Amino acid sequence: MKTSTIAGVWAYMVVAVLTETATFYYVTNVTAQTVVISLLALSQATAVAIFYMQLKDEPGSIRIFALVGVMFLSALLIAMVASLG
Amino acid sequence: MGRFGASFLMYSGVLAATPPTVATWTRVYDVYLTLGVGTAVVVISALLYAVVRYRSRGQKEPVQGAKQHGWKAVLAIVLVMGVILAIAGSQTFAGFTNIEIPNSPGTVTVSVTGFRWGWNFTYPDGQYVIGDLTVPVNTIVILNITSSDVYHTFGIAMLDVKEDAIPGKVNQLWFNMTEMGNYTDAIRCYQLCGVGHAFMIANLTVVSQSQWNATFGAQKG
Amino acid sequence: MFTALYFGVVGAVLALLMRVQLSVPNNDFLEAAYYNQAVTMHGLIMIFWFLSPLGVALFNYLVPLQIGAKDLAFPRLNALTYWLFLAGGLMAVLSFFVPGGAAAAGWTSYEPLAGPVYSPGPGPTMTYLGLMLMAASVTVGSVNFIATILWLRRPGMRLSDMPMFSWFALFTVVAMLFAFPSIIAAFLLVLTDRLIGTVLYAPPSILNVPGIDPSLLWDDLFWFFGHPEVYIVLLPAFGVIADITPAFTGRPLDGRNWILISVAAIVLPISFGVWMHHMFLTGIPNVLLEVFDVSTEIVSIPFGIIVIMFILSMVHGRIQFKTPLLFIVGALVLFIIGGIMGVFLSSPVLDRVYNGSYFVVSHFHYVMVGATIFGLFAGIYYWLPKMTGRMYNESLGKVHFIISFIGFNVLYAPMMLLSDMPRRIFTYQNIGDWAQLNGIATVGAFIFAGAQIIVAYNLLHTWFRGPPSGPNPWGSQSPEWSTPATGSVPVAPVETEPAGGWIGQLPGPQSASVSGPSPVSHAMSAVSHEVHLSSRPLTLSAGVMLFLTGAALYPGGAIQLSVLTIPPGVFPLALMVLGVGVFAASIVGWAWDDIRNKFVGPAGDPGGDRWPYDEVPKMKLGMWVFLSSEIVLFGTLLGAYIFIREAALEWPSPASVHDIPLATANTLILLTSGFTMAMAVYAIRKGDQRGLLGWLVATFVLGSTFIGVKISEWLGLFSGAAPFLPSSSNPVTALAASIYYVVVGLHGAHVVAGLVVLVYLMKKTARGGFTKDDHMSIENFALYWAFVEIVWCFVFPLFYLL
Numbered sequence A: 001m002k003t004s005t006i007a008g009v010w011a012y013m014v015v016a017v018l019t020e021t022a023t024f025y026y027v028t029n030v031t032a033q034t035v036v037i038s039l040l041a042l043s044q045a046t047a048v049a050i051f052y053m054q055l056k057d058e059p060g061s062i063r064i065f066a067l068v069g070v071m072f073l074s075a076l077l078i079a080m081v082a083s084l085g
Numbered sequence B: 001m002g003r004f005g006a007s008f009l010m011y012s013g014v015l016a017a018t019p020p021t022v023a024t025w026t027r028v029y030d031v032y033l034t035l036g037v038g039t040a041v042v043v044i045s046a047l048l049y050a051v052v053r054y055r056s057r058g059q060k061e062p063v064q065g066a067k068q069h070g071w072k073a074v075l076a077i078v079l080v081m082g083v084i085l086a087i088a089g090s091q092t093f094a095g096f097t098n099i100e101i102p103n104s105p106g107t108v109t110v111s112v113t114g115f116r117w118g119w120n121f122t123y124p125d126g127q128y129v130i131g132d133l134t135v136p137v138n139t140i141v142i143l144n145i146t147s148s149d150v151y152h153t154f155g156i157a158m159l160d161v162k163e164d165a166i167p168g169k170v171n172q173l174w175f176n177m178t179e180m181g182n183y184t185d186a187i188r189c190y191q192l193c194g195v196g197h198a199f200m201i202a203n204l205t206v207v208s209q210s211q212w213n214a215t216f217g218a219q220k221g
Numbered sequence C: 001m002f003t004a005l006y007f008g009v010v011g012a013v014l015a016l017l018m019r020v021q022l023s024v025p026n027n028d029f030l031e032a033a034y035y036n037q038a039v040t041m042h043g044l045i046m047i048f049w050f051l052s053p054l055g056v057a058l059f060n061y062l063v064p065l066q067i068g069a070k071d072l073a074f075p076r077l078n079a080l081t082y083w084l085f086l087a088g089g090l091m092a093v094l095s096f097f098v099p100g101g102a103a104a105a106g107w108t109s110y111e112p113l114a115g116p117v118y119s120p121g122p123g124p125t126m127t128y129l130g131l132m133l134m135a136a137s138v139t140v141g142s143v144n145f146i147a148t149i150l151w152l153r154r155p156g157m158r159l160s161d162m163p164m165f166s167w168f169a170l171f172t173v174v175a176m177l178f179a180f181p182s183i184i185a186a187f188l189l190v191l192t193d194r195l196i197g198t199v200l201y202a203p204p205s206i207l208n209v210p211g212i213d214p215s216l217l218w219d220d221l222f223w224f225f226g227h228p229e230v231y232i233v234l235l236p237a238f239g240v241i242a243d244i245t246p247a248f249t250g251r252p253l254d255g256r257n258w259i260l261i262s263v264a265a266i267v268l269p270i271s272f273g274v275w276m277h278h279m280f281l282t283g284i285p286n287v288l289l290e291v292f293d294v295s296t297e298i299v300s301i302p303f304g305i306i307v308i309m310f311i312l313s314m315v316h317g318r319i320q321f322k323t324p325l326l327f328i329v330g331a332l333v334l335f336i337i338g339g340i341m342g343v344f345l346s347s348p349v350l351d352r353v354y355n356g357s358y359f360v361v362s363h364f365h366y367v368m369v370g371a372t373i374f375g376l377f378a379g380i381y382y383w384l385p386k387m388t389g390r391m392y393n394e395s396l397g398k399v400h401f402i403i404s405f406i407g408f409n410v411l412y413a414p415m416m417l418l419s420d421m422p423r424r425i426f427t428y429q430n431i432g433d434w435a436q437l438n439g440i441a442t443v444g445a446f447i448f449a450g451a452q453i454i455v456a457y458n459l460l461h462t463w464f465r466g467p468p469s470g471p472n473p474w475g476s477q478s479p480e481w482s483t484p485a486t487g488s489v490p491v492a493p494v495e496t497e498p499a500g501g502w503i504g505q506l507p508g509p510q511s512a513s514v515s516g517p518s519p520v521s522h523a524m525s526a527v528s529h530e531v532h533l534s535s536r537p538l539t540l541s542a543g544v545m546l547f548l549t550g551a552a553l554y555p556g557g558a559i560q561l562s563v564l565t566i567p568p569g570v571f572p573l574a575l576m577v578l579g580v581g582v583f584a585a586s587i588v589g590w591a592w593d594d595i596r597n598k599f600v601g602p603a604g605d606p607g608g609d610r611w612p613y614d615e616v617p618k619m620k621l622g623m624w625v626f627l628s629s630e631i632v633l634f635g636t637l638l639g640a641y642i643f644i645r646e647a648a649l650e651w652p653s654p655a656s657v658h659d660i661p662l663a664t665a666n667t668l669i670l671l672t673s674g675f676t677m678a679m680a681v682y683a684i685r686k687g688d689q690r691g692l693l694g695w696l697v698a699t700f701v702l703g704s705t706f707i708g709v710k711i712s713e714w715l716g717l718f719s720g721a722a723p724f725l726p727s728s729s730n731p732v733t734a735l736a737a738s739i740y741y742v743v744v745g746l747h748g749a750h751v752v753a754g755l756v757v758l759v760y761l762m763k764k765t766a767r768g769g770f771t772k773d774d775h776m777s778i779e780n781f782a783l784y785w786a787f788v789e790i791v792w793c794f795v796f797p798l799f800y801l802l
């Protein structure tokens, strides 16, 4: 991995966090706020996973561990919230 | 087909007409029982037959060229089980009437609160009774069940109805009792709730509609 | 293994006590409070300290033999697994003797009954802490097994060549890996409630927040773990059946690959998608009833495939009626019965009768005791000659089987009919047929227990006096038999022929050169022999145990020793301090061993077949496996938070509580430390040791700053104008503060742990311990640190902004 990639990811993280906070202060519509902030958080996590954790260079056999975990969690979350009725 | 279990033995002679929840439950159960016992008999016999039929008569050497079943056998298993389960499942779905709360006029509603260790029944007129649920005969009764402390489960075994009593949440169940009478200890708690769990029991009393209306029916204004 | 058997005996005694109590109506042999403790601890001990570990002990012994590994991938971690497991078990058993008694809320620990309000006292706390140690042990253990199986197979052995038992071991540990984090999360919340006074599962009488429903939260978290757990218990037994059946039928397994595909389907997607069938009565929406009814029915299809394939594997064989075969047949019969009962339970309509009744008790004993224990017995008899070099007594084995089978059915069949009797009641009135059925069951219990005396005698007798069995008494072609039998009878090593492979388990040409792990200690217990090389895992576990025991007892009452009185709090505090001391010493020692390379594992890198992992170093594989369990841990906690947020009708607005600009700045600091850590990896990959040190120091400084800011932020929250505390008089604030401190605190703890490791890495770097080609620890730590960063990417917006 090149230094420029590392720095680039970092720059993106900084911008994303600042955008999140800005959204918090300036976007008043709750739904819009939630959607924007959640998407930014997801994108940050993905960026770290792909670049800093180098998932992009790992074989699929490694990726699968992360993916399975995330998959189960999504199931848990959806059903849990649904069980509130 | 017969019902197993003490509630059946206990009250089968008492009730002339089968309450609707029991009828539905038994209908679903009969299907499951037929399919379940059938499957068990077939599969277990096949196992025992295979084991006995192919017992060693002194041979010690490995058998050569035993058959390997492939995707066809698997597909057959999936299809057969799929059909069995689909029949069973569709019966259950049809039996959801036991769970869905009927939306018809003329029902009565009683609030039930589980506490350590007993049941509190609050009637439409606001009065409450501990340890005894009185309902009118041949009427759809809806219970709003909750708990004031821990997790309990409210169950009337003779009517095949049961629902959790959870703090901070109201769950509903319904039944329609077809026979007047005093059914001692018909109501029990089915969820461990502490040392008094075994004694968390209540009676079910079924009275005539007019008598019930006179005693509990007045809507609290 | 002996440890597991010991806990098995404890659990069995509890069960017999209960059966005596229930043998006749209105009995007063056991009081309600003791009965409830017995019923709870019986469940916990049998599941967590007997059944699962028995399977794992077999893995520990056999998997290395079967795949030709010298030992597990991480021997010291294996020792840690064992000691943590033992420490947890001791805490759980000791909790009987502690004020408050052992946990008494059922093995399901439903909330709020299991919380501090309704189960006060240090006893239950201790039980649950013991459970946490056990869960930690399981996580460490599953990482180890996964890495071993994926990475340490002998050359030439492809994954698909692995013996069935090792395959089932792999599936079991994968299920453990993803299931246990959620129980850790669930019990973490229980324990913070009990120890620190958070109110996460508080009942409405304590904490009245409209919409909040602690029972449902617990149900979801517990059963998301609980259902996979029941398969975790079962799978080792099925692995035994799949592995050893061919030795008695003289023909290969039928449909080997289909069996494996079915297990994969069960373990991975399906078992994590059926948990709400335990919640059919909780008032969840009807669509969920329907979805989970169908998903539960679907899970029975792969089980059907497996069972039919086992039956087909008998056809055209030449079946020898040896004890293991009898137990296999018994296990299958009982599983078929229990599984079909499970299908009854999958119907939300029928469950209106069964839930909470003895029918459920009957169901799960058919599958857990029937299928699982009978299957494991088959394995124990079968491998006993391998472990001891001696043959057991065949007639006694058969008698054991017959009496067990009869006793089992006399015990559990009556419970099928008790579908209107609530479970876990300590006594009952003389109603209907309850008295007769319970009486019969108790008789069955004693028959069943009596049969186990036979096996105990048979095992001991075999061990010391049994006739030599020869190296391969069953004529099996499976690789574990190609090494000399272990134990006291010396036998000459055999040269195995690369056989025709009719079992589909090719021993491979190299098998003759494979040597098994040091056998005696393996056979004696689940401890790897590497335990002799390092005592750190033992002291570390002991330290944790002391600390937690102290924490559970704190503050406790005064202690009267003949003359002097020790005031309350002193003794537990002393335990805690001692525990921390021992723990810290072990950790430092462990790291110090590493820095000086004192610990030399079993002969370097053995090389081997590790497709599809040939590119991935062992440590890194282990790290990723571990991180995937961490994903589930944090995910479950964040899930709990989202659940609470969705349920609560009101919630304090973030800006009213937190200093958002400060938190944003702190987030930037942590993210920047992620950047410096990535640069550290970049530096050492180029061989730049000074660069590495510099970036590590930068990471350390940034990480410490993050924690420092966090501490000052928390101090502000504690003492602000309106303190943000779990004990706050405003219920919504109390709840919000509780979940905030737990999740953010756990993240903080991960950062602090990372800082500790950083100290070690910097020290080692300064000594020139890392080079371009040898810097695995750095790479792994970078993974960990990035993971901590990812968690914060979610924590920050979820807790501070939304």
Ligand code: HEM
Binding pocket: C108, C230, C231, C233, C234, C277, C278, C296, C297, C299, C300, C303, C338, C339, C340, C341, C342, C343, C345, C346, C347, C351, C354, C355, C356, C360, C363, C364, C367, C368, C372
């Ligand atoms: C065909 C497969 C199976 C099906 C369809 C099935 C279904 C169910 C259902 C629906 C319940 C919930 C009953 C209730 O609480 O009302 C249940 C409970 C249970 N099952 Fe199964 N099951 C199956 C196999 C197994 C296996 C293999 C095991 C363990 C080895 C197992 C262990 C348990 C346990 C321990 C409980 C009770 C938990 C408790 O409430 O304490 N089941 N099962």
Ligand SMILES: [Cu+2]
Binding pocket: B152, B153, B189, B190, B191, B192, B193, B194, B196, B197, B198, B200
């Ligand atoms: Cu109860």
Ligand SMILES: [Cu+2]
Binding pocket: C226, C227, C230, C274, C275, C277, C278
């Ligand atoms: Cu389940």
